[in-house]
Amino acid sequence: MDITVIALALILFLVVFAIIQYNKLIRLNIQVDEGFSQIEVQLKRRADLIPNLVETVKGYATQEREVFERVVQARAASTSASTLPAVAAADGALTNALRGLLAVAEAYPDLKSSTNFLQLQEELATTENKVSFARQFYNDTVRSLNTAVKTIPSSLFVGLAKVGEREFYEVDDASVRNAPNVKF
Amino acid sequence: MADFRALESVNKRKTFYLLFFMAVLVWSISYLAITYFGGTGAGVIPLAVLITLISVWGSYFASDKLVLKMTRAKVIRYEDNPNLFNVVNEVVIASGLPMPKVAIVNDPAPNAFATGRNPENALIAFTTGLLESMDRDELQGVTAHEMAHVANRDTLVSAIAATTAGIIALISDILMRVLWFGGARNRSHQNQMPIFLAIIPLILAPIAATLLRSAISRRRESLADATAVSFTRNPAGLRSALEVLARDNTVVEARSSAVAHFYIESPLDASTASKLFATHPPIQERIETLRKLEANPLS
Numbered sequence: 001m002d003i004t005v006i007a008l009a010l011i012l013f014l015v016v017f018a019i020i021q022y023n024k025l026i027r028l029n030i031q032v033d034e035g036f037s038q039i040e041v042q043l044k045r046r047a048d049l050i051p052n053l054v055e056t057v058k059g060y061a062t063q064e065r066e067v068f069e070r071v072v073q074a075r076a077a078s079t080s081a082s083t084l085p086a087v088a089a090a091d092g093a094l095t096n097a098l099r100g101l102l103a104v105a106e107a108y109p110d111l112k113s114s115t116n117f118l119q120l121q122e123e124l125a126t127t128e129n130k131v132s133f134a135r136q137f138y139n140d141t142v143r144s145l146n147t148a149v150k151t152i153p154s155s156l157f158v159g160l161a162k163v164g165e166r167e168f169y170e171v172d173d174a175s176v177r178n179a180p181n182v183k184f
Numbered sequence: 185m186a187d188f189r190a191l192e193s194v195n196k197r198k199t200f201y202l203l204f205f206m207a208v209l210v211w212s213i214s215y216l217a218i219t220y221f222g223g224t225g226a227g228v229i230p231l232a233v234l235i236t237l238i239s240v241w242g243s244y245f246a247s248d249k250l251v252l253k254m255t256r257a258k259v260i261r262y263e264d265n266p267n268l269f270n271v272v273n274e275v276v277i278a279s280g281l282p283m284p285k286v287a288i289v290n291d292p293a294p295n296a297f298a299t300g301r302n303p304e305n306a307l308i309a310f311t312t313g314l315l316e317s318m319d320r321d322e323l324q325g326v327t328a329h330e331m332a333h334v335a336n337r338d339t340l341v342s343a344i345a346a347t348t349a350g351i352i353a354l355i356s357d358i359l360m361r362v363l364w365f366g367g368a369r370n371r372s373h374q375n376q377m378p379i380f381l382a383i384i385p386l387i388l389a390p391i392a393a394t395l396l397r398s399a400i401s402r403r404r405e406s407l408a409d410a411t412a413v414s415f416t417r418n419p420a421g422l423r424s425a426l427e428v429l430a431r432d433n434t435v436v437e438a439r440s441s442a443v444a445h446f447y448i449e450s451p452l453d454a455s456t457a458s459k460l461f462a463t464h465p466p467i468q469e470r471i472e473t474l475r476k477l478e479a480n481p482l483s
Contacts, residue, residue: 122270133278133416137277
């Protein structure tokens, strides 16, 4: 076989290989972006539920001002947060505040049996699960990306793809991390 | 030791081995057909392949519609059952898959299944009995198991297994008839091997293929359990759902071995099929595996 044919085949192989590695990095990076926007979508949904929930609980439990204020403040903080660590911190604070609100609701039998509250509770339970699954999915995509960025051969193409390691979405509250399935 | 990622890779590897054995079996039976039956054998192979491909892959492409008909499942919308849709939506987010169609089978026996040729055409169905007997976490576990079948493309895997098993069965069947009607004897061929040496593999090959197909199905069930845990990170939900299924002894009405492999729990009586031919691993074994995952803080 001619030497130029071998050289050409080798070059072709290297080009195809580079394209595959480059595309892999870009694809993983896009997945991380999608994962993060999914978290934001779910956090927004939860924030939208809160005014309604607070109003419903207020109707029965008038004297629990402190709890309501904590929830409203945490909600305001979470809607204004934009960077990943800020979003994660506000998310954790709001999760805790909501848990406090639902604990308060436990003490009011009339409230607990109202259909409006039961419906809100299911909505909140599912949204809470969606938030935690969105976090988990995001962290899985970050893990895949970071592994690809650090391991050979894909790591050789990091400069070319302009892709780097990304941050994990970490919630401060240990109970949030350990219990992705919220039961109310 | 036992974490869901390790379990997933073990089950994937074993599926690969089993499919490899099936390919070897197809190759051996084809080899046998050609050496013993010469021209007849060579003609039988493409015929068997063609017939099986048409029948299996036709049903593979229409799997969502066909299974709906066979099980009399009805596709529902969000308004029909918001709670169920919420649970499915949660698992969809956890898995990163597109939203499947959701259907309900009017049947008191608790069970569920997934089908569809790819994640974009997926359908998951629950019996009314299942919806009544399970709490939120258990329902989430079952949904995750079904979405795991979708993620692992088990309709495709079982179609491949059915195709190879079908090809083996058809080749053996046709050649047995050829032998029976003396077609082989009239031919002038060189081999002096006694005829029973051809008959034995012709009888055994289809049985072996069925066994391999069941083994593949069992592997995919174990894999779906592990993948389900990777979605929910809550082995307790699925474990307790399986315990509900194990306690229950009503049997799915529209049962048929044709759709048995779709269900989360085998819809057929345990007594009708021996363990080797079972499409699902024993439910106690699955519960035990999930318990080990629960004990592991990693998952």
